[in-house]
Amino acid sequence: MEIVNPALDDYLIAHATPADDVLRDLAEETRRSYPDLTSMQITQDEGALLALLVGLTGARRIIEVGTFTGYSALCMARALPSDGTLLACDVSEEWTSVARRHWERAGVADRIDLRLAPALETIRSLPDEETFDLAFIDADKVGYPDYWEALVPRMRRGGLLVLDNVLRSGKVVDPEARDEATEAIRRVNDTITADERVESVLLPVRDGVTLARRR
Numbered sequence: 001m002e003i004v005n006p007a008l009d010d011y012l013i014a015h016a017t018p019a020d021d022v023l024r025d026l027a028e029e030t031r032r033s034y035p036d037l038t039s040m041q042i043t044q045d046e047g048a049l050l051a052l053l054v055g056l057t058g059a060r061r062i063i064e065v066g067t068f069t070g071y072s073a074l075c076m077a078r079a080l081p082s083d084g085t086l087l088a089c090d091v092s093e094e095w096t097s098v099a100r101r102h103w104e105r106a107g108v109a110d111r112i113d114l115r116l117a118p119a120l121e122t123i124r125s126l127p128d129e130e131t132f133d134l135a136f137i138d139a140d141k142v143g144y145p146d147y148w149e150a151l152v153p154r155m156r157r158g159g160l161l162v163l164d165n166v167l168r169s170g171k172v173v174d175p176e177a178r179d180e181a182t183e184a185i186r187r188v189n190d191t192i193t194a195d196e197r198v199e200s201v202l203l204p205v206r207d208g209v210t211l212a213r214r215r
Contacts, residue, residue: 001170003204016045023047023074026102030069033098040068042138042164046206047075050136050162053211054079057160059133062086065119065147066139070099076136077108086112089119089139119143123150130156130214138164141181144188152197155214161198163188167208 004012019027023044030041042050054062054076060083067073067090077086090096096114103109115122119139135151137144144163151161168185171177192200192212200212 001174003167003170003207012045013043016048017051019044019047022102022106023071026069026071026074026098029098029102030071034069034095037068042072042075043206046164046209047071049205049209051075051079053160053162054134057134057158059160060084061132062134062136063123063132063151063154064088065123065135065137065143065151066090067099067114068092068095068138070096070102072136072138073099073112074103074106074108076134077103077111078106080108080111084111087122088112088114089122090114090116091118092116120146120150123147123154126154128153130154130159132156133159135159135161136164137161141165141168142184144184145191148188148191152195152214157214159214161210161212161214163192163210163212165207166202166210167204169207172208 027041031038050072060081062076064073064086067088073086073088080086093116103112120143132155135155137147155161166185166189168182171182172186192210198212198214200210202208202210
């Protein structure tokens with residue numbers, strides 16, 4: 001199931017804030033180096049959305065679960081104030097080495113703290129205080145329920161959690177789709193809806209984006 005009609009793709013891109021040379025080069029290097037993994041990189045319009053959300057929330061402390069080659073982190077780090085920080089969680093030295101080069105080129109490397117370890121270990125090693133203004137979850141789908149439970153207590157009141165790929169190309173409404181990742185996404189979607197700690201909306205943006213605001 002196509003969540004976004006492919007016929008609209010170019011139109012959507014053309015009507016989002018344009019990507020500059022650094023973002024275009026990063027996207028191109030990712031496509032060239034990892035042609036089978038390009039779906040792991042967010043699109044230009046979703047990057048523009050993340051940057052807007054950082055600005056609209058006044059975020060100063062961000063945590064990202066799943067960094068890949070760094071496109072989303074770059075978009076968000078640029079939108080931070082000069083004293084803002086982004087904690088980026090990933091497990092791949094190879095992928096994030098691409099990210100580091102482009103963060104340096106964009107002048108935001110000093111705002112990004114990259115932790116190479118299983119994200120849940122990184123999150124659970126953090127203080128329990130309500131620390132983060134914004135969280136972006138875009139990693140292994142099986143881990144989403146655990147990431148949610150680990151992050152919500154660490155969000156400030158009014159803080160925003162953003163989850164990507166929450167429609168799984170429509171698999172969430174396909175009764176025959178019983179793979180582990182889809183089941184995990186169904187579970188986290190239901191959990192968020194019932195979670196009285198947040199108010200939320202699931203949007204048909206790209207492959208589905210949930211916005212959840214900590215009460």
